[in-house]
Amino acid sequence: MTDNKPTSGGDDVHALSGAYAVDALEPDERARFEAHLRQCADCRDEVDSLREAAAVLGADEVTPPAALRDRLLADIMAVRPLPPLPTEGPVAAPVEEAAPAPVVPLDSRRRGLSRVPLLVAAAAVLIAGVGGAILKPWADDQPGTQLTAAERVLAAEDAIRIDKHFPDGADAAVVVSRSEGRAVILTDDMAPAPEGKAYQLWLQTPAGELEPDRLMPDLRDATVLLDGDASRATGVGITVEPDGGSEQPTSDPIAFYSLDS
Amino acid sequence: MDPVQDNPIGVPLTGAPLGADASDLGSLLKRASRGDNEAFAGIYDATAARVHGLVLRVVRDPAQSEEVTQEVFLEVWRQSSRYDAERGSALAWLMTIAHRKAVDRVRSAEAASRRDETYEQRNHTPDHDTTAEAAQASMEARRVRAALAHLTEVQREAIELAYFGGYTHTEVAALLDLPVGTAKTRIRDGLIRLRDTIGVGR
Numbered sequence: 283m284t285d286n287k288p289t290s291g292g293d294d295v296h297a298l299s300g301a302y303a304v305d306a307l308e309p310d311e312r313a314r315f316e317a318h319l320r321q322c323a324d325c326r327d328e329v330d331s332l333r334e335a336a337a338v339l340g341a342d343e344v345t346p347p348a349a350l351r352d353r354l355l356a357d358i359m360a361v362r363p364l365p366p367l368p369t370e371g372p373v374a375a376p377v378e379e380a381a382p383a384p385v386v387p388l389d390s391r392r393r394g395l396s397r398v399p400l401l402v403a404a405a406a407v408l409i410a411g412v413g414g415a416i417l418k419p420w421a422d423d424q425p426g427t428q429l430t431a432a433e434r435v436l437a438a439e440d441a442i443r444i445d446k447h448f449p450d451g452a453d454a455a456v457v458v459s460r461s462e463g464r465a466v467i468l469t470d471d472m473a474p475a476p477e478g479k480a481y482q483l484w485l486q487t488p489a490g491e492l493e494p495d496r497l498m499p500d501l502r503d504a505t506v507l508l509d510g511d512a513s514r515a516t517g518v519g520i521t522v523e524p525d526g527g528s529e530q531p532t533s534d535p536i537a538f539y540s541l542d543s
Numbered sequence: 544m545d546p547v548q549d550n551p552i553g554v555p556l557t558g559a560p561l562g563a564d565a566s567d568l569g570s571l572l573k574r575a576s577r578g579d580n581e582a583f584a585g586i587y588d589a590t591a592a593r594v595h596g597l598v599l600r601v602v603r604d605p606a607q608s609e610e611v612t613q614e615v616f617l618e619v620w621r622q623s624s625r626y627d628a629e630r631g632s633a634l635a636w637l638m639t640i641a642h643r644k645a646v647d648r649v650r651s652a653e654a655a656s657r658r659d660e661t662y663e664q665r666n667h668t669p670d671h672d673t674t675a676e677a678a679q680a681s682m683e684a685r686r687v688r689a690a691l692a693h694l695t696e697v698q699r700e701a702i703e704l705a706y707f708g709g710y711t712h713t714e715v716a717a718l719l720d721l722p723v724g725t726a727k728t729r730i731r732d733g734l735i736r737l738r739d740t741i742g743v744g745r
């Protein structure tokens with residue numbers, strides 16, 4: 283695997299494997315390399331083996347306080363382990379596959395509807411690739427475990443997934459299940475909103491109105507279940523709003539997912 | 544590039560790479576993914592000292608390190624079904640999660656203190672002494688030290704700054720006065736040599 287190793291720094295993306303294995307890439311490089319990893323089995327194998335080597339470096343042993351153990355064993359009772367990944371090709375990293383969906387509600391649940399024309403064109407410029415696909419349900423449902431609402435959406439037979447890829451390497455996918463009546467957004471390496479701003483989600487009603495929904499948590503990788511009724515929603519939008527969110531969009535969507543049905 | 548020497552040190556460099564109960568950990572993870580909290584306690588007891596040792600070394604602040612270690616194990620619990628034995632040992636999987644969380648913590652703390660303009664040079668002074676001295680006289684630590692002796696000085700420094708310092712390769716290049724873009728190559732070459740010396744991962 284090292285036979286064709288580049289000997290100079292160069293722009294060879296394969297050469298990023300070592301820095302990636304020890305979390306030493308710059309954010310944009312990390313996104314680029316993770317995209318590369320999905321297509322390059324050599325790099326996946328190399329990263330796995332280099333992580334194995336790096337893990338050996340951390341040989342110091344420091345026993346954490348006993349209270350930490352007690353706290354953890356209590357905490358896990360409130361957290362359900364994720365189901366196995368659906369068999370959908372290789373996974374780049376074991377870390378942060380799907381962060382928990384921290385609940386970041388709007389100041390209050392807003393029922394007010396706003397009439398806003400959809401500014402999809404602006405969003406389309408930002409979007410490099412858009413594709414829709416039917417998700418496979420889990421190969422093997424876990425008996426005896428309770429799925430969260432978000433997981434029920436992701437596992438639903440009728441789940442539709444729309445992926446959007448941003449020029450900075452971020453990915454954000456919307457998964458909607460009409461039967462569950464809910465939508466979930468999954469982000470991967472999404473740059474934080476600018477200081478004082480937040481990403482806000484919107485559900486488009488069949489009448490074409492945008493209904494305010496949750497704010498995205500301040501995490502690069504997040505899984506967020508939208509509050510609103512997605513059984514008949516015709517779209518999901520993301521805008522940048524002042525911290526705390528808005529009743530109606532104050533800017534063009536940075537992404538809009540059309541859920542025609 | 545200097546040639547890889549024969550093992551000059553009378554310490555075995557190969558063998559069960561990451562602890563004897565590596566396969567055991569894998570089956571504990573499998574049980575944990577089904578909600579078995581006793582299995583999880585077993586994972587914790589077998590690995591908490593290793594994980595916390597790494598986190599503490601990267602994060603340094605004891606209180607923050609405890610938070611990160613707690614986050615790591617919560618993540619291990621949540622993600623337990625995602626561990627894939629074909630891709631590596633369970634301990635390496637855990638340490639990868641721990642390292643990522645620790646690095647995220649130091650970087651976000653750094654960004655926050657930069658915002659507060661209390662950011663100081665101290666964050667850019669690598670603590671070589673603790674890095675070198677902290678390794679305990681365990682067999683494992685001796686193996687690691689022996690393996691590190693096979694690296695060039697710049698490879699070793701680059702890996703330590705990245706792995707224990709939590710610096711990006713660009714920052715490592717600046718710290719070591721290397722041309723931009725060469726630190727990542729040093730890190731990769733060093734890790735490959737480390738891997739091949741210790742005999743893990745392949």
Ligand SMILES: [Zn+2]
Pocket residue numbers: 295296318322323324325326
């Ligand atoms: Zn590659």
